[in-house]
Amino acid sequence: xxxxxxxxxxxxxxxxxxxxxxxxxxxxxxxxxxxxxxxxxxxxxxxxxxxxxxxxxxxxxxxxxxxxxxxxxxxxxxxxxxxxxxxxxxxxxxxxxxxxxxxxxxxxxxxxxxxxxxxxxxxxxxxxxxxxxxxxxxxxxxxxxxxxxxxxxxxxxxxxxxxxxxxxxxxxxxxxxxxxxxxxxxxxxxxxxxxxxxxxxxxxxxxxxxxxxxxxxxxxxxxxxxxxxxxxxxxxxxxxxxxxxxxxxxxxxxxxxxxxxxxxxxxxxxxxxxxxxxxxxxxxxxxxxxxxxxxxxxxxxxxxxxxxxxxxxxxxxxxxxxxxxxxxxxxxxxxxxxxxxxxxxxxxxxxxxxxxxxxxxxxxxxxxxxxxxxxxxxxxxxxxxxxxxxxxxxxxxxxxxxxxxxxxxxxxxxxxxxxxxxxxxxxxxxxxxxxxxxxxxxxxxxxxxxxxxxxxxxxxxxxxxxxxxxxx
Numbered sequence: 001x002x003x004x005x006x007x008x009x010x011x012x013x014x015x016x017x018x019x020x021x022x023x024x025x026x027x028x029x030x031x032x033x034x035x036x037x038x039x040x041x042x043x044x045x046x047x048x049x050x051x052x053x054x055x056x057x058x059x060x061x062x063x064x065x066x067x068x069x070x071x072x073x074x075x076x077x078x079x080x081x082x083x084x085x086x087x088x089x090x091x092x093x094x095x096x097x098x099x100x101x102x103x104x105x106x107x108x109x110x111x112x113x114x115x116x117x118x119x120x121x122x123x124x125x126x127x128x129x130x131x132x133x134x135x136x137x138x139x140x141x142x143x144x145x146x147x148x149x150x151x152x153x154x155x156x157x158x159x160x161x162x163x164x165x166x167x168x169x170x171x172x173x174x175x176x177x178x179x180x181x182x183x184x185x186x187x188x189x190x191x192x193x194x195x196x197x198x199x200x201x202x203x204x205x206x207x208x209x210x211x212x213x214x215x216x217x218x219x220x221x222x223x224x225x226x227x228x229x230x231x232x233x234x235x236x237x238x239x240x241x242x243x244x245x246x247x248x249x250x251x252x253x254x255x256x257x258x259x260x261x262x263x264x265x266x267x268x269x270x271x272x273x274x275x276x277x278x279x280x281x282x283x284x285x286x287x288x289x290x291x292x293x294x295x296x297x298x299x300x301x302x303x304x305x306x307x308x309x310x311x312x313x314x315x316x317x318x319x320x321x322x323x324x325x326x327x328x329x330x331x332x333x334x335x336x337x338x339x340x341x342x343x344x345x346x347x348x349x350x351x352x353x354x355x356x357x358x359x360x361x362x363x364x365x366x367x368x369x370x371x372x373x374x375x376x377x378x379x380x381x382x383x384x385x386x387x388x389x390x391x392x393x394x395x396x397x398x399x400x401x402x403x404x405x406x407x408x409x410x411x412x413x414x415x416x417x418x419x420x421x422x423x424x425x426x427x428x429x430x431x432x433x434x435x436x437x438x439x440x441x442x443x444x445x446x447x448x449x450x451x452x453x454x455x456x457x458x459x460x461x462x463x464x465x466x467x468x469x470x471x472x
Contacts, residue, residue: 002137003089004096004342004377011094011308012343014301020309023302026253027260027280028064035059036212036261040219046268067260070267071310078231078274078313080138081199083166083189083457089137091231091276091313091347096380098319098338098373099138100130101351102157102172102205104361107143108325110444115324115360118143122361123160125451126353129363131165132454135373138168140205140350142361152472154178158185159471163464164456169202170350176220179204183230185470189463193228203231203276205315205350210243211236211258219265226266226273233315234262234275238282239292248298251282256306276348278315279306294320294357295333304344316346319369320354326364326440330355334369342376364443367450371422378418389413422446 015023035055038044048054053061080089089097107118126142141157148156154173161169162185169186173179182202190196204225208218218234225232236258238244240251256279266273280303284296293299294317307314318337321330334352341349351358352373353366383389394409395402404410422442424431437445459467 002135002377003098004373004380005094011345012301012340013305014344015305015309017309020305023249023253023256023280023306024309026249027257028067030212030254030257031062031067031260032064033061034212035061036214036258038214038219038261040214040216040223042223043214043219043265046223046265050264050268062261062264066264070260070264071312073267073271074263074312075272075274076311076313078203078276079200080168080203080231081190081201082168083162083201085190085195085199085201087199089168089348093308093311093345095347096342096345096349097137097347098349098352098369099136099170100126100140100142100366101320101354101358101361102140102142102170103144104142104354104359105144105146106356106360108355108360108362108364110363110447115356117146118361119147120145120156120160123157124164126361126363126366127160127164128454128456129366129447129450131167131456132450133367133370135370135377136167136352136366138170138348138350139165140170141172142353151175151178155181155471158182159467162186162189162467163459166457170205170348171202172205172207173221174217176217176224179221179224181470183225183228185467188466188470189459197229200230200274204233206232206234206262208234208236208258208262211238211255211261214258214261218262222262222266223269226269229270229273231274231276231313232266233278234259234266235278235281235315238280239285240282240298241285241287244282246285248282248302252280252302252306254280255282255303256280275312276315277307277310277312279303279308279310281317291322292357294322294351294354295337297336300337300340301344304341304346308345313348314346316341316344316349317351318342318346318349319352319365319372320358321365322355322357324356324360326355326362326368326443330365331368331372331439334365335372338369338372339376342380363447364440367443367447368422368439371420374421375418 078091186202187196238255244251318341321333323329
């Protein structure tokens with residue numbers, strides 16, 4: 001099992017208990033005082049049945065008591081399975097996993113270095129690369145293909161993820177009908193709806209457009225998945241200073257309020273419905289450039305701390321960059337965001353490989369992040385401190401001028417050191433002898449080697465035919 005195990009290491013505590021409680025109280029006040037618009041009849045009926053007050057403009061004013069009930073019955077642990085029904089991602093405190101993002105409009109072509117519109121072939125290659133990378137734990141579709149009909153794109157993305165990897169899937173659909181087909185396909189792979197509920201192979205990322213106005217497609221997907229007992233996020237986005245307060249605390253309180261609406265509705269539909277909570281997403285609006293910045297330091301820490309406060313599985317974001325190329329800025333932002341989210345305890349860290357503030361995907365960036373995650377995994381693993389590792393007898397035997405290189409102790413333990421795959425540690429002449437390539441060029445070569453040589457575990461023929469019939 002990959003991922004990062006933080007169970008025996010201290011996490012980064014970004015908010016005090018008192019701060020988290022204050023943000024939670026603010027979210028509750030927003031829901032009770034301001035209310036939320038619900039653009040779906042079934043969702044509105046569930047709230048009315050729960051005696052939620054309806055105010056002017058058909059706003060639903062949800063009470064703190066109802067929210068606290070929903071928090072109390074939502075499961076604190078979720079286990080995702082792979083295509084072979086093996087439990088590989090337990091979402092629980094101290095377990096961290098990493099995956100792609102979804103639906104970038106552009107890709108930075110690693111063969112030409114040019115930014116262009118993404119195609120279905122780019123989806124296939126991203127998934128095959130992710131299947132081969134040992135530190136990428138779950139799949140998302142990476143890019144939105146421009147060379148297929150819009151109404152078919154989400155189904156074809158899901159087909160690619162099923163056919164090109166065995167890893168668990170987090171899918172995105174832009175409409176409810178696509179969601180129905182995608183879940184049907186996953187259930188077929190799992191051997192039926194009941195087996196898929198017991199051993200979920202996929203979960204859904206529902207990205208809600210606004211925290212206090214809940215659109216019909218998002219609500220339909222939420223209730224459908226809740227009824228089936230399948231995991232999902234329900235994640236409203238706030239752009240700080242534009243669609244919510246410019247302050248991190250205010251933006252998170254508002255976005256978190258929207259998430260709590262989804263949590264309540266899911267539990268009203270089916271008590272115990274599994275929800276993966278992000279704690280409130282709030283990206284910064286850069287007032288100098290009028291762009292939404294993906295990797296500002298204010299966007300990290302608070303939301304993960306809120307997810308931890310609730311004790312729910314946490315949806316995180318890292319391995320991304322606002323840079324346009326896999327350059328020094330990209331490496332720095334990817335490193336920091338991966339480390340912050342890992343130490344903060346986010347269970348599912350997505351958008352690994354994102355560039356250009358979420359507009360462009362890069363397979364090179366994904367491969368570099370795989371190396372960074374490997375580094376972070378080794379750091380979080382810690383060290384063993386015992387008689388064998390302290391090696392006092394060996395130190396005494398060899399004395400002040402001891403040569404440790406030829407010893408059995410060194411032979412037995414040297415492989416415990418982390419050795420990079422992409423980062424270069426060779427001496428200068430050795431580096432030149434290996435062509436003197438930059439990290440960028442080494443990564444380009446590594447990505448192409450994987451795409452040329454890696455063959456994912458194939459689907460059984462009848463299953464593949466049925467998936468093609470369902471998804472196109």
